[in-house]
Amino acid sequence: MRILVVGAGAVGGYFGGRLLEKGEDVTFLVRAARAEKLARDGLTIHSPAAGDFHHDAPATVTTAHVKPEYDLVLLSCKAYDLEQAIEDIAPAIGPQTTILPLLNGMKHLQHLDERFGAERVLGGQCVIAATVDAEGIVRHLNASHGLTYGERDGSESARIAAITRAMEGAKFDQRASRQILQDMWDKWVFLATLAGMTCLMRASVGDIARAPGGRETMLAFLETCRGVAHAAGHAPHEAAMARTLAMLTDESSSLTASMLRDLEGGKAVEADHVVGDMLSRVANGVDATVVRAAYAHLKAYEARRTS
Known part of the structure; x- marks a missing residue:
């Protein structure tokens, strides 16, 4: 499964980094400055609860070069950045791409449905306390690091099974839910x-x-x-x-x-x-x-x- 993680900040950097640690095919969609820093310093996660991780050169792509070649887009932006994030990920959405948003609230689903179609957009949420410090290190602040996802109609599907296979074994709590909207x-x-x-x-x-x-x-x-x-x-x-x-x-x-x-x-x-x-x-x-x-x-x- 090819996974595009939008951003390499506290949320994207943590969950994307843990998937990378597991060995999944992960690329981070980032701004040029962040891409340069990751190329120079690598991606580092510091977590007293789950252990540290460092990757010397995580794969990155900028909006000017992103292509529709991903199976899953992990969308973890803040709500006030959603409009720009939608424009940024649009070139990455191919015929088989699924979008897993991790934003708070519910309003973002309407915006994503209108742009990409409801059939592409899963329900999702995460629970984590993390931050990025002045050196660009992702710092996990407590023991919580959960990610929940599912079809919004409550059904089982092949793509949910594939996402579960990709996430199983990564160093965070993952759960496929049959009641994700609830x-x-x-x-x-x-x-x-x-x-x-x-x-x-x-x-x-x-x-x-x-x-x-x-x-x-x-x-x-x-x-x-x-x-x-x-x-x-x-x-x-x-x-x-x-x-x-x-x-x-x-x-x-x-x-x-x-x-x-x-x-x-x-x-x-x-x-x-x-x-x-x-x-x-x-x-x-x-x-x-x-x-x-x-x-x-x-x-x-x-x-x-x-x-």
């Missing part, structure tokens, strides 16, 4: 609440849970998101909701969203894709005061950042 909604309900609240409060889950009224505000945000998922036919299952509740109300937790870290670092944030799209789906008459406040806070930050 998995994506479960993550979105959790992530929208986590990102919205930690950004709005500029605080960790534990700090919010211990603050007067903090737990109640967190639960109000979560209930709005759960209601959106329910209206879409993807209400979180009892076990998923129990896990989410436990994580978002833990008074000892130092958990924050990566969006808060981006915001505090003056970087771009996925306000529209993670929080704004959730807010746009709230039914008329439903109290979404906290979600609306979080979204307004993020958009005000964006306005100030770009002014």
